[in-house]
Amino acid sequence: MADDTNKPDGPDGSPSSDNSGFDGTSGASDNLNGDDLHFNDAELEAAMADFEREFNQDTAGDNAGSGSPDSGNSDDTTDSPIADHTSESDVPDASDIEDLDNAANGAQARESVIETSFDDELQGLLGNKAKAAVIITRLTSAELLAAFCQLSDISAICLDDPQGAVAVLRNLNGDGPEAAAKDLTTVVSGMPAVLVVNRADKLEATMYLLGETRDNFAPPLLFSAAAPFVEDLMLGITPLDDILADNTSYDAAALTREQALAILARHTKFGRGNSSIA
Incomplete structure (x- = not known):
């Protein structure tokens, strides 16, 4: 028998259709018409506003939790103790520069001394420079x-x-010792002096008087009649510094002409018609 039961009308007065399937599931998706898939302008704008608001909230939360990578790196580089330490250590202060200058000057001075010593030794071996020279009076x-x-x-x-x-x-250097002996015996007229020179390990002893050479002496004989330190100095046995430490000495280069004349006056005795040196 046919079912004459009328179905309730829909909101627009048309009969409502049964949207329940055989298995009790909703069949609404199968019965949607084309109009149900479109939004009006107001609904579209509201959906876009909601989406933009949620996106902004998510972005703000991420930035607050972790910070911007670029800004974080910049702050770390600026405030990092390692960066500060590096900048301070890379710039030398005045004391470091002065120490480097002193070290460089010291190295140059040592090189100069070594070169001078080598040149003196070479000239001594060649006989162009005496190793030692003394005037005995x-x-x-x-x-x-x-x-x-x-x-x-x-x-x-x-x-x-x-x-x-x-x-x-x-x-x-050269004939410097001979010139000194000539000058001394010329200025101090009548005073003999013996020049002893060591050139290339060869000893020579010569007497000077009135600026001229007189006699030559055998060094061994001369050493026996001279001060004990003369032989040690001429043979290189004892350094000059050690000899100066054990004997009274006077540096001629430290005297002025006035001081030299005053010394000469103290040691000179004037008599009737003659003078003598004490």
């Missing part, structure tokens, strides 16, 4: 001999000795 005062050397423009260190004062010459 019979003066009883090294101070007086230093005054005579100053007046003769001779650079020397004079040492006291009971057997006679000795002048250790500084100018050893």
Whole structure:
């Protein structure tokens, strides 16, 4: 028998259709018409506003939790102790620069001393520069001999000795020692002096008087009659510094002409028609 039961009308007065399937599931998806798939402009704008608001909230939450990678790296680089330490250590201060300059100057000074010593040794071996040279006198005062050397423009260190004062010459180049002996015996007229020179390990001893050479002596004989330190110095046995430490010495280069004349006046005795040196 046919079902005459009328179905309730829909909101628009049309009969409502049964949207229930055989298995009890909703069949609405199967019965949607084309109009149900479209939004009006108001609904579309509202959906886009909701989507934009949710996106902004999510982005703000991520930034608050982790921070911007770029800004974080910039802050870390600026505030990092490692960066500060690196910038401070990379810039040397004034003391470091001064230490480097002193070290460089010290190295240059050592190189200069080594080069000078090597050149002196080479010239000594070639005989162009004496290894040592002394002038032996019979003066009883090294101070007086230093005054005579100053007046003769001779650079020397004079040492006291009971057997006679000795002048250790500084100018050893070429014929410097011979020129010194000539000048000294010329300025101090009548005073003999013996020049002893070591050139290329060869010793020579020559007497000078009035600026001229006189006699030559055998060094061993001369050493026996001279101050004990003369042989040690000429043979290189004892350094000059050690000899100066054990003997009274006077530096002629440290005297002025006025001081030299004053020393000469103290040691000179004037008598009737003659004078003598004490």
